[in-house]
Amino acid sequence: xxxxxxxxxxxxxxxxxxxxxxxxxxxxxxxxxxxxxxxxxxxxxxxxxxxxxxxxxxxxxxxxxxxxxxxxxxxxxxxxxxxxxxxxxxxxxxxxxxxxxxxxxxxxxxxxxxxxxxxxxxxxxxxxxxxxxxxxxxxxxxxxxxxxxxxxxxxxxxxxxxxxxxxxxxxxxxxxxxxxxxxxxxxxxxxxxxxxxxxxxxxxxxxxxxxxxxxxxxxxxxxxxxxxxxxxxxxxxxxxxxxxxxxxxxxxxxxxxxxxxxxxxxxxxxxxxxxxxxxxxxxxxxxxxxxxxxxxxxxxxxxxxxxxxxxxxxxxxxxxxxxxxxxxxxxxxxxxxxxxxxxxxxxxxxxxxxxxxxxxxxxxxxxxxx
Numbered sequence: 552x553x554x555x556x557x558x559x560x561x562x563x564x565x566x567x568x569x570x571x572x573x574x575x576x577x578x579x580x581x582x583x584x585x586x587x588x589x590x591x592x593x594x595x596x597x598x599x600x601x602x603x604x605x606x607x608x609x610x611x612x613x614x615x616x617x618x619x620x621x622x623x624x625x626x627x628x629x630x631x632x633x634x635x636x637x638x639x640x641x642x643x644x645x646x647x648x649x650x651x652x653x654x655x656x657x658x659x660x661x662x663x664x665x666x667x668x669x670x671x672x673x674x675x676x677x678x679x680x681x682x683x684x685x686x687x688x689x690x691x692x693x694x695x696x697x698x699x700x701x702x703x704x705x706x707x708x709x710x711x712x713x714x715x716x717x718x719x720x721x722x723x724x725x726x727x728x729x730x731x732x733x734x735x736x737x738x739x740x741x742x743x744x745x746x747x748x749x750x751x752x753x754x755x756x757x758x759x760x761x762x763x764x765x766x767x768x769x770x771x772x773x774x775x776x777x778x779x780x781x782x783x784x785x786x787x788x789x790x791x792x793x794x795x796x797x798x799x800x801x802x803x804x805x806x807x808x809x810x811x812x813x814x815x816x817x818x819x820x821x822x823x824x825x826x827x828x829x830x831x832x833x834x835x836x837x838x839x840x841x842x843x844x845x846x847x848x849x850x851x852x853x854x855x856x857x858x859x860x861x862x863x864x865x866x867x868x869x870x871x872x873x874x875x876x877x878x879x880x881x882x883x884x885x886x887x888x889x890x891x892x893x894x895x896x897x898x899x900x901x902x903x904x905x906x907x908x909x910x911x912x913x914x915x916x917x918x919x920x921x
Contacts, residue, residue, distance in 0.1 A: 556680045557583040557664070558857055560693035562671045562706065565594070566647075566838055567824025568699035569654035571845035573611055576661035578853065583691045584663055585683060587670035587704075591652035595723040595805045596838065597748045598758040599737055601642045603918045604839040607846060613653050619644035619751035623736040624913065628899035629743060629892045631786045636909045640917050642737065646727070646752040666690065672705040674698075674820055681819075695857055697848060699823040699841075703807050707826075710818055714811040721808040722768050725760040728795040732757060741895045742785045743767065749791060756798065759791065762808065774802060810883060815868050819860065823848055828875065830882040836916050840875060843921055847871055874918065881915040 559575055561568045564586030572584045599621065600608075608615060621642040626634040658665060673684040674696055681696045682689055700706055707715040730749075732738070737750035745763030752758050763777065771777035783789040813828045815821065824841035847870045848863075855862035889895045902909045 557581045557691055557693040559583070559695045559697065559852075560585070560681070560683055560691055561697050561699055561823075562674075562683065562820075563587075563699035563701055563704075563824070563826070564590070564651075564655070564658075564665065564667070565699060565701055565824060565841065566650065566654070567826075567841040567845045568697075569651065569658050570607075570611060570842055571697065571699065571823065571848055572658045572663040572665075573654065573661050574845065574849040575852070576658070576663045578849070580852075580857070582663045583683075583693060584658065584665045585669045585671050585685070585690060586665065586667045589667045590655040591648050593725075593727075593803055594647040594651070595725045595760065595803045596647045596758075597750070597760045598646050598752050598838075599642050599644055599748065599750050599836075600838045600842075601836050601917045602640050603920045604842050605643065606920050607842055611654070612657050613650065615643065615645070617753045619734045619753070621735055621737050621750060623733070625736055625738040625740075625787075626899055626902070627738070627740045627785060627787045628896040629741050629785050630896045632896060632899050632903065633787070634899050634903040634909065636906060636913065638737070638913065639910060640914075644734075644737075644750045644752045644758065646756070646758065649753055664691075670705065671700075672709060674706070674709075674818065676819070695821075695852075695860060695863070696819070697821045697823055698817070698826050699845075700826050702805075702809065702825045702829060704826075710820075712813065712817060714809050714813060717809070717811065719807045719809045720764050720766065721762050722765045723760065723762050723805045723808055724774060725758065725803045727752075727756045727798050728759050728791075729755060729798060730757045730791065730795040732791075738787070740782075740785050740788045740791075741889060741892075741899070742788060743781045743892050745781065746889060747782060747788055757795070759795070765806065774804065810886065812879075815871055816864050821848060821864065821867060827871065828879055830875075830879055830916070836878075836882075836918075839918065840878070843874060843918065844871065846921060847874065878916065878918065881912075885912065885916070
Protein backbone atom coordinates (compact mmCIF):
# COMPACT_ATOMS: atom_id res chain seq x y z
CA UNK A 552 0.00 0.00 0.00
CA UNK A 553 1.19 3.51 -0.86
CA UNK A 554 2.37 5.79 1.96
CA UNK A 555 -0.80 6.98 3.66
CA UNK A 556 -3.00 8.71 4.36
CA UNK A 557 -3.28 10.99 1.38
CA UNK A 558 -5.38 14.11 1.54
CA UNK A 559 -7.36 13.18 -1.55
CA UNK A 560 -7.61 10.02 -3.65
CA UNK A 561 -8.93 10.06 -7.23
CA UNK A 562 -10.21 6.93 -8.93
CA UNK A 563 -9.73 7.12 -12.70
CA UNK A 564 -7.13 8.97 -14.72
CA UNK A 565 -9.06 10.31 -17.69
CA UNK A 566 -9.49 13.98 -18.48
CA UNK A 567 -11.46 14.77 -15.33
CA UNK A 568 -9.29 12.79 -12.94
CA UNK A 569 -5.94 13.94 -14.31
CA UNK A 570 -6.84 17.62 -14.56
CA UNK A 571 -8.31 17.65 -11.04
CA UNK A 572 -5.22 15.93 -9.66
CA UNK A 573 -3.02 18.67 -11.17
CA UNK A 574 -5.15 21.44 -9.67
CA UNK A 575 -5.19 19.82 -6.23
CA UNK A 576 -1.47 19.02 -6.16
CA UNK A 577 -0.63 22.58 -7.17
CA UNK A 578 -2.85 23.76 -4.29
CA UNK A 579 -0.73 21.83 -1.82
CA UNK A 580 -2.74 18.64 -1.31
CA UNK A 581 -1.18 15.17 -1.22
CA UNK A 582 -2.97 13.40 -4.06
CA UNK A 583 -3.18 9.72 -5.02
CA UNK A 584 -4.61 8.70 -8.40
CA UNK A 585 -5.42 5.15 -9.51
CA UNK A 586 -5.85 4.34 -13.22
CA UNK A 587 -6.77 0.87 -14.52
CA UNK A 588 -4.78 1.22 -17.75
CA UNK A 589 -1.24 2.33 -18.67
CA UNK A 590 -0.35 5.68 -20.23
CA UNK A 591 -0.46 6.71 -22.99
CA UNK A 592 -3.53 4.97 -24.40
CA UNK A 593 -6.25 5.37 -26.99
CA UNK A 594 -9.86 5.69 -25.83
CA UNK A 595 -13.16 5.57 -27.68
CA UNK A 596 -13.87 9.29 -27.91
CA UNK A 597 -14.86 11.84 -30.55
CA UNK A 598 -11.74 13.92 -29.73
CA UNK A 599 -13.44 17.27 -30.29
CA UNK A 600 -13.19 19.90 -27.53
CA UNK A 601 -15.17 23.12 -27.76
CA UNK A 602 -13.13 26.31 -27.44
CA UNK A 603 -14.65 26.96 -23.99
CA UNK A 604 -11.99 24.59 -22.57
CA UNK A 605 -8.98 26.26 -24.15
CA UNK A 606 -8.21 28.74 -21.28
CA UNK A 607 -8.42 25.90 -18.74
CA UNK A 608 -6.15 23.57 -20.72
CA UNK A 609 -3.66 26.38 -21.26
CA UNK A 610 -3.63 27.16 -17.53
CA UNK A 611 -2.77 23.51 -16.81
CA UNK A 612 0.16 23.72 -19.21
CA UNK A 613 -1.21 21.66 -22.12
CA UNK A 614 0.57 22.45 -25.40
CA UNK A 615 -2.10 23.18 -28.01
CA UNK A 616 0.18 24.36 -30.83
CA UNK A 617 -0.36 21.29 -33.01
CA UNK A 618 -4.12 20.89 -32.56
CA UNK A 619 -6.61 21.37 -35.36
CA UNK A 620 -8.83 24.48 -35.20
CA UNK A 621 -12.43 23.57 -36.00
CA UNK A 622 -14.85 26.30 -37.09
CA UNK A 623 -17.29 24.55 -39.44
CA UNK A 624 -19.94 21.86 -39.00
CA UNK A 625 -21.49 19.40 -41.43
CA UNK A 626 -24.45 17.17 -40.61
CA UNK A 627 -25.74 14.63 -43.09
CA UNK A 628 -28.91 12.56 -43.03
CA UNK A 629 -28.94 8.88 -44.04
CA UNK A 630 -30.45 9.88 -47.40
CA UNK A 631 -27.50 12.14 -48.18
CA UNK A 632 -29.06 15.53 -47.35
CA UNK A 633 -26.20 17.73 -46.11
CA UNK A 634 -26.45 20.66 -43.70
CA UNK A 635 -23.55 23.09 -43.29
CA UNK A 636 -23.17 25.57 -40.47
CA UNK A 637 -20.57 27.77 -38.86
CA UNK A 638 -19.54 26.84 -35.32
CA UNK A 639 -19.79 30.21 -33.61
CA UNK A 640 -17.59 29.31 -30.65
CA UNK A 641 -15.59 26.68 -32.51
CA UNK A 642 -13.46 23.90 -31.15
CA UNK A 643 -10.15 22.06 -31.33
CA UNK A 644 -9.24 18.53 -32.33
CA UNK A 645 -6.70 16.60 -30.26
CA UNK A 646 -6.47 12.85 -29.69
CA UNK A 647 -7.03 11.37 -26.26
CA UNK A 648 -3.69 9.61 -26.68
CA UNK A 649 -1.91 12.97 -26.89
CA UNK A 650 -4.04 14.87 -24.39
CA UNK A 651 -3.90 12.15 -21.73
CA UNK A 652 -0.14 11.83 -22.31
CA UNK A 653 0.39 15.52 -21.63
CA UNK A 654 -1.92 15.62 -18.60
CA UNK A 655 -0.26 12.50 -17.15
CA UNK A 656 3.17 14.15 -17.35
CA UNK A 657 1.86 17.41 -15.90
CA UNK A 658 0.32 15.47 -13.00
CA UNK A 659 3.61 13.70 -12.28
CA UNK A 660 5.44 17.03 -12.43
CA UNK A 661 2.95 18.47 -9.94
CA UNK A 662 3.73 15.68 -7.47
CA UNK A 663 0.65 13.47 -7.89
CA UNK A 664 1.23 9.86 -6.82
CA UNK A 665 -0.11 7.87 -9.79
CA UNK A 666 -0.61 4.12 -9.72
CA UNK A 667 -1.48 2.65 -13.12
CA UNK A 668 -2.88 -0.79 -14.00
CA UNK A 669 -4.96 -0.60 -10.83
CA UNK A 670 -8.74 -0.97 -10.94
CA UNK A 671 -10.28 0.16 -7.66
CA UNK A 672 -13.40 -1.87 -6.89
CA UNK A 673 -14.03 -1.04 -3.21
CA UNK A 674 -13.99 2.13 -1.11
CA UNK A 675 -14.24 1.39 2.62
CA UNK A 676 -15.01 3.88 5.38
CA UNK A 677 -12.28 3.54 8.02
CA UNK A 678 -13.44 6.41 10.30
CA UNK A 679 -12.08 9.83 9.29
CA UNK A 680 -10.44 8.26 6.22
CA UNK A 681 -11.28 5.93 3.34
CA UNK A 682 -9.44 2.86 2.11
CA UNK A 683 -9.22 2.10 -1.61
CA UNK A 684 -8.99 -1.56 -2.51
CA UNK A 685 -8.30 -3.43 -5.75
CA UNK A 686 -8.90 -7.18 -5.99
CA UNK A 687 -9.08 -7.36 -2.21
CA UNK A 688 -5.78 -5.55 -1.62
CA UNK A 689 -5.50 -2.13 0.04
CA UNK A 690 -3.93 0.46 -2.30
CA UNK A 691 -4.14 3.74 -0.38
CA UNK A 692 -6.10 5.64 2.23
CA UNK A 693 -7.30 9.23 1.97
CA UNK A 694 -9.43 11.76 3.80
CA UNK A 695 -11.52 12.46 0.70
CA UNK A 696 -12.27 10.20 -2.29
CA UNK A 697 -13.33 11.42 -5.73
CA UNK A 698 -14.37 8.97 -8.42
CA UNK A 699 -13.70 9.85 -12.07
CA UNK A 700 -13.92 6.27 -13.29
CA UNK A 701 -15.66 7.03 -16.59
CA UNK A 702 -18.88 5.80 -18.14
CA UNK A 703 -19.11 2.48 -16.30
CA UNK A 704 -17.00 0.41 -13.90
CA UNK A 705 -17.11 -2.21 -11.17
CA UNK A 706 -17.55 0.62 -8.70
CA UNK A 707 -20.97 1.34 -10.17
CA UNK A 708 -21.96 -2.22 -9.29
CA UNK A 709 -20.32 -1.92 -5.86
CA UNK A 710 -22.37 1.20 -5.11
CA UNK A 711 -25.49 -0.35 -6.69
CA UNK A 712 -26.02 2.71 -8.87
CA UNK A 713 -29.42 2.70 -10.56
CA UNK A 714 -28.23 2.96 -14.16
CA UNK A 715 -25.86 -0.01 -13.83
CA UNK A 716 -28.68 -2.56 -13.84
CA UNK A 717 -30.17 -1.04 -17.00
CA UNK A 718 -28.47 -2.30 -20.14
CA UNK A 719 -27.45 0.38 -22.60
CA UNK A 720 -28.54 -0.09 -26.21
CA UNK A 721 -25.37 1.50 -27.68
CA UNK A 722 -21.94 0.44 -28.89
CA UNK A 723 -19.08 2.87 -29.66
CA UNK A 724 -16.44 2.26 -32.37
CA UNK A 725 -13.38 4.38 -33.16
CA UNK A 726 -10.58 4.53 -35.76
CA UNK A 727 -7.78 6.89 -36.66
CA UNK A 728 -7.44 7.50 -40.40
CA UNK A 729 -5.65 9.69 -42.90
CA UNK A 730 -7.81 11.80 -45.20
CA UNK A 731 -7.94 15.00 -47.25
CA UNK A 732 -11.10 16.20 -45.48
CA UNK A 733 -10.97 19.93 -44.46
CA UNK A 734 -9.21 20.23 -41.11
CA UNK A 735 -11.41 23.11 -39.99
CA UNK A 736 -14.59 21.02 -40.21
CA UNK A 737 -16.27 18.47 -37.98
CA UNK A 738 -18.81 16.21 -39.67
CA UNK A 739 -21.67 14.27 -38.08
CA UNK A 740 -22.97 11.67 -40.53
CA UNK A 741 -26.17 9.81 -39.63
CA UNK A 742 -27.07 6.29 -40.66
CA UNK A 743 -29.64 3.68 -39.63
CA UNK A 744 -29.77 3.66 -35.81
CA UNK A 745 -26.48 5.49 -35.41
CA UNK A 746 -24.24 8.43 -36.26
CA UNK A 747 -20.56 8.97 -36.94
CA UNK A 748 -18.29 11.89 -36.09
CA UNK A 749 -15.32 12.77 -38.29
CA UNK A 750 -12.75 15.48 -37.54
CA UNK A 751 -9.03 16.21 -37.60
CA UNK A 752 -6.66 15.74 -34.68
CA UNK A 753 -2.88 16.18 -34.59
CA UNK A 754 -0.20 14.69 -36.91
CA UNK A 755 -2.44 14.78 -40.01
CA UNK A 756 -4.76 12.18 -38.51
CA UNK A 757 -8.55 12.15 -38.29
CA UNK A 758 -10.77 10.67 -35.63
CA UNK A 759 -13.57 8.51 -37.03
CA UNK A 760 -15.88 7.54 -34.18
CA UNK A 761 -19.44 6.24 -34.34
CA UNK A 762 -22.23 5.22 -32.01
CA UNK A 763 -24.67 2.53 -33.08
CA UNK A 764 -27.51 0.50 -31.61
CA UNK A 765 -26.17 -2.75 -30.22
CA UNK A 766 -29.02 -4.57 -31.95
CA UNK A 767 -27.65 -3.47 -35.34
CA UNK A 768 -24.21 -4.90 -34.56
CA UNK A 769 -25.77 -8.13 -33.32
CA UNK A 770 -27.83 -8.45 -36.49
CA UNK A 771 -24.81 -7.74 -38.71
CA UNK A 772 -22.60 -10.24 -36.90
CA UNK A 773 -19.38 -8.19 -37.20
CA UNK A 774 -18.18 -4.59 -37.23
CA UNK A 775 -17.09 -4.90 -40.86
CA UNK A 776 -20.50 -6.15 -41.99
CA UNK A 777 -22.26 -3.48 -39.94
CA UNK A 778 -20.24 -0.75 -41.63
CA UNK A 779 -20.96 -2.11 -45.09
CA UNK A 780 -24.71 -2.62 -44.46
CA UNK A 781 -25.50 0.45 -42.36
CA UNK A 782 -22.85 3.16 -42.50
CA UNK A 783 -22.08 2.90 -46.20
CA UNK A 784 -25.70 3.61 -47.07
CA UNK A 785 -24.88 7.24 -46.27
CA UNK A 786 -22.91 8.42 -49.34
CA UNK A 787 -20.61 10.63 -47.26
CA UNK A 788 -19.60 7.76 -44.99
CA UNK A 789 -19.11 5.45 -47.95
CA UNK A 790 -16.77 8.05 -49.47
CA UNK A 791 -14.77 8.32 -46.24
CA UNK A 792 -14.24 4.55 -46.18
CA UNK A 793 -13.26 4.48 -49.85
CA UNK A 794 -10.86 7.44 -49.80
CA UNK A 795 -9.26 7.24 -46.33
CA UNK A 796 -6.29 5.22 -45.12
CA UNK A 797 -7.04 3.38 -41.89
CA UNK A 798 -3.94 3.40 -39.70
CA UNK A 799 -5.10 0.77 -37.16
CA UNK A 800 -5.56 -2.90 -37.97
CA UNK A 801 -8.63 -3.06 -35.73
CA UNK A 802 -10.94 -0.42 -34.26
CA UNK A 803 -11.49 0.28 -30.57
CA UNK A 804 -14.93 -0.88 -29.43
CA UNK A 805 -16.82 -0.23 -26.18
CA UNK A 806 -20.22 -1.37 -24.92
CA UNK A 807 -22.69 -0.17 -22.31
CA UNK A 808 -22.69 3.57 -23.04
CA UNK A 809 -25.34 5.13 -20.80
CA UNK A 810 -26.83 8.62 -21.08
CA UNK A 811 -29.06 8.05 -18.04
CA UNK A 812 -29.02 10.68 -15.27
CA UNK A 813 -26.45 9.91 -12.55
CA UNK A 814 -25.87 11.12 -9.01
CA UNK A 815 -22.94 13.36 -8.13
CA UNK A 816 -22.33 11.68 -4.77
CA UNK A 817 -22.21 7.97 -3.91
CA UNK A 818 -21.35 6.70 -0.42
CA UNK A 819 -19.56 9.96 0.46
CA UNK A 820 -17.55 9.88 -2.80
CA UNK A 821 -17.86 12.73 -5.30
CA UNK A 822 -18.56 11.60 -8.87
CA UNK A 823 -16.67 13.44 -11.58
CA UNK A 824 -16.73 13.59 -15.39
CA UNK A 825 -18.71 10.84 -17.15
CA UNK A 826 -19.27 9.14 -13.77
CA UNK A 827 -21.52 12.10 -12.86
CA UNK A 828 -23.42 12.25 -16.16
CA UNK A 829 -22.65 11.94 -19.86
CA UNK A 830 -23.84 14.19 -22.67
CA UNK A 831 -24.92 12.47 -25.87
CA UNK A 832 -21.87 12.21 -28.20
CA UNK A 833 -23.96 13.70 -31.02
CA UNK A 834 -23.52 17.01 -29.14
CA UNK A 835 -19.75 16.57 -29.04
CA UNK A 836 -18.86 18.18 -25.73
CA UNK A 837 -18.22 15.41 -23.23
CA UNK A 838 -14.52 16.29 -23.05
CA UNK A 839 -15.22 19.92 -22.18
CA UNK A 840 -17.74 18.89 -19.53
CA UNK A 841 -15.24 16.50 -17.94
CA UNK A 842 -12.60 19.24 -17.75
CA UNK A 843 -15.08 21.80 -16.42
CA UNK A 844 -16.36 19.43 -13.74
CA UNK A 845 -12.78 19.00 -12.49
CA UNK A 846 -12.51 22.75 -12.04
CA UNK A 847 -15.85 22.82 -10.18
CA UNK A 848 -14.66 20.16 -7.71
CA UNK A 849 -11.41 22.03 -7.13
CA UNK A 850 -13.30 25.24 -6.47
CA UNK A 851 -15.65 23.48 -4.04
CA UNK A 852 -12.72 22.02 -2.09
CA UNK A 853 -10.99 25.39 -1.98
CA UNK A 854 -14.14 27.13 -0.79
CA UNK A 855 -15.20 24.60 1.86
CA UNK A 856 -11.87 23.11 2.99
CA UNK A 857 -11.07 19.41 3.00
CA UNK A 858 -12.17 19.10 6.64
CA UNK A 859 -15.78 19.89 5.63
CA UNK A 860 -16.76 17.18 3.12
CA UNK A 861 -20.51 17.79 3.41
CA UNK A 862 -19.97 21.43 2.47
CA UNK A 863 -17.77 20.37 -0.46
CA UNK A 864 -20.58 18.11 -1.69
CA UNK A 865 -23.10 20.94 -1.37
CA UNK A 866 -20.96 23.47 -3.26
CA UNK A 867 -20.09 20.98 -6.00
CA UNK A 868 -23.64 19.70 -6.51
CA UNK A 869 -25.01 23.24 -6.77
CA UNK A 870 -22.31 24.33 -9.24
CA UNK A 871 -22.68 21.15 -11.31
CA UNK A 872 -26.43 21.63 -11.70
CA UNK A 873 -25.96 25.26 -12.66
CA UNK A 874 -23.42 24.41 -15.36
CA UNK A 875 -24.70 21.12 -16.77
CA UNK A 876 -28.32 20.33 -15.87
CA UNK A 877 -29.90 22.07 -18.87
CA UNK A 878 -27.00 21.20 -21.15
CA UNK A 879 -27.49 17.49 -20.51
CA UNK A 880 -31.23 17.85 -21.00
CA UNK A 881 -30.62 19.60 -24.33
CA UNK A 882 -28.26 16.81 -25.32
CA UNK A 883 -30.81 14.10 -24.58
CA UNK A 884 -33.48 16.06 -26.46
CA UNK A 885 -31.25 16.50 -29.52
CA UNK A 886 -30.32 12.82 -29.35
CA UNK A 887 -34.04 11.99 -29.53
CA UNK A 888 -34.48 14.15 -32.63
CA UNK A 889 -32.11 11.85 -34.48
CA UNK A 890 -33.66 8.60 -33.28
CA UNK A 891 -34.62 7.01 -36.61
CA UNK A 892 -33.84 7.23 -40.31
CA UNK A 893 -37.16 8.94 -41.08
CA UNK A 894 -36.91 11.58 -38.33
CA UNK A 895 -33.23 12.25 -39.06
CA UNK A 896 -33.93 12.84 -42.75
CA UNK A 897 -36.77 15.18 -41.82
CA UNK A 898 -34.85 17.11 -39.11
CA UNK A 899 -31.71 17.63 -41.20
CA UNK A 900 -33.80 18.79 -44.17
CA UNK A 901 -35.71 21.26 -41.97
CA UNK A 902 -32.59 22.61 -40.23
CA UNK A 903 -30.87 23.07 -43.57
CA UNK A 904 -33.38 25.82 -44.36
CA UNK A 905 -33.37 27.41 -40.87
CA UNK A 906 -29.74 28.37 -40.13
CA UNK A 907 -30.61 30.52 -37.13
CA UNK A 908 -32.37 27.61 -35.44
CA UNK A 909 -29.42 25.35 -36.25
CA UNK A 910 -26.94 27.73 -34.65
CA UNK A 911 -29.24 28.14 -31.65
CA UNK A 912 -29.28 24.37 -31.11
CA UNK A 913 -25.49 24.26 -31.36
CA UNK A 914 -25.20 26.98 -28.71
CA UNK A 915 -27.30 24.87 -26.31
CA UNK A 916 -24.55 22.22 -26.26
CA UNK A 917 -21.61 24.62 -25.83
CA UNK A 918 -20.69 26.56 -22.70
CA UNK A 919 -18.82 29.74 -21.82
CA UNK A 920 -15.00 29.82 -21.54
CA UNK A 921 -13.66 28.72 -18.18
